[in-house]
Amino acid sequence: MRVVTGEEMGSVDRFAIEQLGMPGVMLMENAGRAVSERLLAHYGDDERFLVLIGTGNNGGDGFVIARALKDMDRSVDVCLIPPEEKLKGDAKRHKELYEKAGYTWATFDPVFFHKTDVIIDALLGTGISGAIREPYRGVIQAINEAERPVVAVDLPSGVPGDDSPVPEGAALAERTITLQQPKLSYYTYPGRHYYGETEVVSIGIPPIAIANTIPTKRNVWKRADVANHWQSRAADSHKGSHGKVGIIAGSETMPGAAALTAGAAVNAGAGLTTVNTPRSVMPTVAAHVPEATYFPRDETIESFYENKDGIAIGPGIGFDAKGRERLKTLIDHFEGPLIVDADGLHVLDEMLENVREREHPLIITPHPGEMAALIDASPGEVNRRRFDVAETFAREHGVYVVLKGPCTLVATPSGETWINDTGNAGLAKGGSGDVLTGMILAFVARYENVQPAVSTAVYLHGYSADHLLERGTPMETMTASNIVKALPDVFRRNGTSA
Numbered sequence: 001m002r003v004v005t006g007e008e009m010g011s012v013d014r015f016a017i018e019q020l021g022m023p024g025v026m027l028m029e030n031a032g033r034a035v036s037e038r039l040l041a042h043y044g045d046d047e048r049f050l051v052l053i054g055t056g057n058n059g060g061d062g063f064v065i066a067r068a069l070k071d072m073d074r075s076v077d078v079c080l081i082p083p084e085e086k087l088k089g090d091a092k093r094h095k096e097l098y099e100k101a102g103y104t105w106a107t108f109d110p111v112f113f114h115k116t117d118v119i120i121d122a123l124l125g126t127g128i129s130g131a132i133r134e135p136y137r138g139v140i141q142a143i144n145e146a147e148r149p150v151v152a153v154d155l156p157s158g159v160p161g162d163d164s165p166v167p168e169g170a171a172l173a174e175r176t177i178t179l180q181q182p183k184l185s186y187y188t189y190p191g192r193h194y195y196g197e198t199e200v201v202s203i204g205i206p207p208i209a210i211a212n213t214i215p216t217k218r219n220v221w222k223r224a225d226v227a228n229h230w231q232s233r234a235a236d237s238h239k240g241s242h243g244k245v246g247i248i249a250g251s252e253t254m255p256g257a258a259a260l261t262a263g264a265a266v267n268a269g270a271g272l273t274t275v276n277t278p279r280s281v282m283p284t285v286a287a288h289v290p291e292a293t294y295f296p297r298d299e300t301i302e303s304f305y306e307n308k309d310g311i312a313i314g315p316g317i318g319f320d321a322k323g324r325e326r327l328k329t330l331i332d333h334f335e336g337p338l339i340v341d342a343d344g345l346h347v348l349d350e351m352l353e354n355v356r357e358r359e360h361p362l363i364i365t366p367h368p369g370e371m372a373a374l375i376d377a378s379p380g381e382v383n384r385r386r387f388d389v390a391e392t393f394a395r396e397h398g399v400y401v402v403l404k405g406p407c408t409l410v411a412t413p414s415g416e417t418w419i420n421d422t423g424n425a426g427l428a429k430g431g432s433g434d435v436l437t438g439m440i441l442a443f444v445a446r447y448e449n450v451q452p453a454v455s456t457a458v459y460l461h462g463y464s465a466d467h468l469l470e471r472g473t474p475m476e477t478m479t480a481s482n483i484v485k486a487l488p489d490v491f492r493r494n495g496t497s498a
Helices: 006-018 024-042 056-071 089-100 110-115 136-145 207-211 223-228 255-267 282-288 301-305 321-333 342-357 368-375 379-384 386-397 432-444 450-470 480-493
Strands: 048-053 075-080 118-122 150-153 175-179 197-201 217-221 244-248 272-277 293-296 310-313 338-340 362-364 400-403 409-411 416-420
Touching: 006 024, 006 207, 024 056, 024 089, 024 150, 024 175, 024 197, 048 056, 048 110, 056 075, 056 089, 056 118, 056 150, 075 110, 217 450, 223 450, 244 255, 244 301, 244 432, 255 272, 255 282, 255 432, 255 480, 272 282, 282 293, 301 321, 310 321, 310 432, 321 338, 321 342, 338 342, 338 432, 342 362, 342 368, 342 386, 342 432, 368 379, 368 386, 368 400, 379 386, 386 400, 386 409, 386 416, 400 450, 409 450, 416 450, 432 450, 432 480, 450 480
Parallel strands: 048 075, 048 118, 118 150, 150 175, 175 197, 217 416, 244 272, 244 310, 272 293, 310 338, 338 362, 362 400
Antiparallel strands: 400 409, 409 416
16 A cells, blocks of 8 residues: 655645546545544444544544534534634635534533533644644643543644654544545654554545555555565475575674574575585584584685575674675675675675676665664664655665664665554664564565565564564564564464465
8 A cells, every 4th residue: 555645645635626526525525434444443322522622624624524523413512623714725625524513612621521422623633733733732641641432534633644754743543544545654653652553444535546646655564565466386396496595693692693693584585595604504504504504704605505496694793894795795696585684784884886787686775773884874863764765775776775773765776665563662672683684685585676586585484473472482582593483373473474
């Protein structure tokens, strides 16, 4: 599903109205009806609603919601926050229709909070930017202090539709019912904290309106996408059919990085996994991953990457002059998907010219700190501009960027961005990134197209953490090894074990 900013959604609305001939008043009716249906599904017959209405389309939606709920004989109070002369266009028409239906509204008074069960936030829509001004600032503060469930229409009031900073005093919703398309701020932090449980409802705008107005290609990679791109195994296949992968990982002080990466690759379906690690480390790693084969680090890199379908380099490796030369050789000469992670990212900035000249897929998997080092910025700046940072680097250098963190992004050289919505804070622990690298390697080695392979690996990695949490593993005790052990169940639960 395409993810949009508030400005982009405005363009979609205008296209639907001006080019497709869909009356704005009809779209507003569709929006209000869709939200009211979800409210009736979530809340009981005895719940009392308070609809708080602002100007603009969000306020018009609020009048439709109130009318629809009253038509169903539900208990509804309606408060109009701005002076009524501020209402214009379609919002004004729906206010008039609400009144002609015999229903009344009042000016805002905090006393209404004492006789309501659910507050409907229809104050500010996607057009908000910057600080929240009065009278909305005081009303939203009262909402947040009311100790009542808040349901936001489209997005919580005060929260921008893009990745701009969230202003002080934005509405904290228990639930958000988003209209037509998910908004970008839902996939950013701290924006997501304000949304609560979120669902998207259609208001009847055809896909052609989105295709013709939104230049950015940002989509959420869903469970259905995983299943639709799954590579089933033929009955007569063999280990060479499912990816011969090489992993350059581990050192005397970090043997676990090699074990985790290799274990993830094996459990994510790689047909034959070979680990390049120091001779002294090989017995330790082999004890944890007996299914892999091993290649001593002191042999030539050319003999290691021969006949490999994919290579990953970096986890726990450290980087001296020889390590730099290995990475540069792989960038220049390895003719398959190359994944650079962890320690490999620490020296990649020295080789960006080689990266841009590379003809074969290169995938980088930075966390915000590693990404910041690559672009000479701070981690805070990366987190504030996650989409722009990942997308710009991917286009400029011709690489796939897996920018890790909440809602991990997969940005492609062609300008697409795929958003992952699985995972939890249990992944915020050493070794999780090594597991992801191994999983990505296993998928890219046997998938024809890189992006579905990477996005599927990212999705299942996060899903593993969600599965463990669901099965009772606390986030605090979740480990990277747990993620690897959960993969058989995760594959089965996603309908991908055919």
